Amino acid sequence: MSLIHVSNLTFAYDGSYDNIFENVSFQIDTNWKLGFTGRNGRGKTTFLNLLLGKYEYSGFISADVCFEYFPFQVQDKEKQTLDIVEDIAPDYLLWELMRELSLLKVSDEVLYRPFNSLSNGEQTKVMLAALFLKENNFLLIDEPTNHLDMEARTIVSNYLNGKSGFILVSHDRAFLDNCVDHILSINKTNIEIQKGNFSAWWENKQRQDHFEVEENEKLRKDIKRLSEAAKRTSEWSHEVEKTKNGTRNSGSKVDKGYIGHKAEKMMKRSKSMEQRQQSAIEEKSRLLKNVESSDSLKISQLDYHKTQLCELEKISIYYGEKQVCREVSFIIEKGDRIALAGQNGSGKSSIIKLINGEDISYTGTFRKGSQLKISYVSQDTSHLQGDLSDYAQTHGIDESLFKAILRKLDFSREQFGKNIADFSGGQKKKVLVAKSLCERAHLLIWDEPLNFIDVISRMQIEELLLDYEPTILFVEHDQEFCRKIATKLVKL
Missing domain, CATH: 3.40.50.300 (P-loop containing nucleotide triphosphate hydrolases)
Known part of the structure; x- marks a missing residue:
């Protein structure tokens, strides 16, 4: 077992004013089967490229393993599939390759055909088999399901379930549930890791979102109450201050020192309430940081005149x-x-x-x-x-x-x-x-x-x-x- 340490990682693309990652820190055990999830455009593939050393960044990434990326870029797809495997894993043993292909339910005859004659699903399986032949490497598997039908997804998911030492980017819930034991999620404001499969992570996320929404509602009501109370207190202090000069027609003398002291106390109370209000607003801003916007959508389909x-x-x-x-x-x-x-x-x-x-x-x-x-x-x-x-x-x-x-x-x-x-x-x-x-x-x-x-x-x-x-x-x-x-x- 070894660890991948990520510390204070900050990255933005050239010309961009917004950081993709900002002071991100976590660590990954290289024995994990790690599912990687997050909304489109949040930086999943960017993070994989940072691990591969493709971009400059500030912060620190430390690892005692070599990273391998899937899908492997095949330059000449007319080459024989066996030659493609050798390009990926030069030191492979044939019997080990046969074993991996068997687990993936791929006939070994595909090895002696041009790579471009294989279906997309067969190409995916061959590349996965070749990559897992590379010992002591940590695999970065980027959306392998996009060219797999449902039956092939089940086969590949079962295959990955028997492996370890990878990050798997996928948006297929059933696929992830079957083959990962940790989830790495890119949220709105941070990156976090949780133990368990996708469904366990999603249940925890919904629970946290529900808590944040409830706390936000309490704070919203509290801010409204404090704001109204501060406004009333401020008005009272101003009214009391006016009485320092007495009422024109009353003819009575006013204790200006007493009234001034009373007005000052009420003003302090008003300021105190304003500070509490501001504190509540700041606390509110820290909530809802990772609650995803998932508003319902609306459409209107035309009604056809026949059944x-x-x-x-x-x-x-x-x-x-x-x-x-x-x-x-x-x-x-x-x-x-x-x-x-x-x-x-x-x-x-x-x-x-x-x-x-x-x-x-x-x-x-x-x-x-x-x-x-x-x-x-x-x-x-x-x-x-x-x-x-x-x-x-x-x-x-x-x-x-x-x-x-x-x-x-x-x-x-x-x-x-x-x-x-x-x-x-x-x-x-x-x-x-x-x-x-x-x-x-x-x-x-x-x-x-x-x-x-x-x-x-x-x-x-x-x-x-x-x-x-x-x-x-x-x-x-x-x-x-x-x-x-x-x-x-x-x-x-």
Whole structure:
């Protein structure tokens, strides 16, 4: 066992006025299976890069281990997979590699194929197997689930559960729960570590948030009471001070010394109350420091004039001579929330493209309602660029609603002035989801909408879909999301 010490870490990107990290201190045991969580843009990948020594920073990071980053950057994907493994782990032993691939349920024949002929899931598993062959290294595993279907996620999660000595960045709750024993969380104002899996951390966080909100409400009432009392006392002291000169028509003499003493006492009391009020305000400012904004979102879906929106009857889809799915049949009715499931390559995205009106070669019968308006979220975010105002105008959506949704999904106002091309992967997916929620449509079609999106935003989107019950067809490998949202399951 060894420790990674982080002390007074402070970092900001060149040209930025805001620190990503400021005087952060904690330590990590290299035997831990450490889950790493936090909202998009908080600096998870930045912190991994700091461990790897890619940026200059102030403070101190001390470790007796070498860090290895996943995913490994493959320069020549046409090389044989075995050669790629050798690039990652030059001193590997073949029998150890076979053992790791067996645990990941990958056939060893993939080693003798070009790396680019492997599926995304196979590439992920091969790189993980190769990285875990490197003894005495601490692995930084950055979002391995984005190219894994649900079955593959279970396999990889079970694999990682049998390992130790890694930081795992993932937004998949079930995946994290199965394979980590500590959580490292980037909060609004600090970084903290807790023992346990994601669900245990989330329960503790909700409890702490609830406590902070209750304390905040007490302080708010106390500040109001103190403010009113201080105002009354101040008014009394001024009224008493006036009586030092007596009443013009009374003709009586006034004990100015007594009244002045009384006014002074009341003024001191007023000042004391003001100080208590200010103290309460300062205490309030320390609360709610890590309570995440997770306001509910609102949408308004168009009502279709018929119950049935689409029907697929014995649909088989082809790319040239290759058949990607065979005799798929299902109906989309108003109010359905349909999860389209199946292994990678089973034709899920092809079915979505067919329904969305793309030119797809197929056999069978496909019926789509007339005047049906569809809002589509694709997997691809590479086309996103420009500022958010222009993007909203180009797509004919309400800019204020669009930005309000993004604000609720944890976008800062500063983010609105940046080029979308510079957003993180999760922030780009939020742009696509927010656009879709702004569009007036009868049917939502979302193809892996949650890739890179943080856990709290996933929960907000879940709540929205459950509250407003839009008609939606989606592909998503987040097991918890599917369990909560889907009213029907179509498995290819």
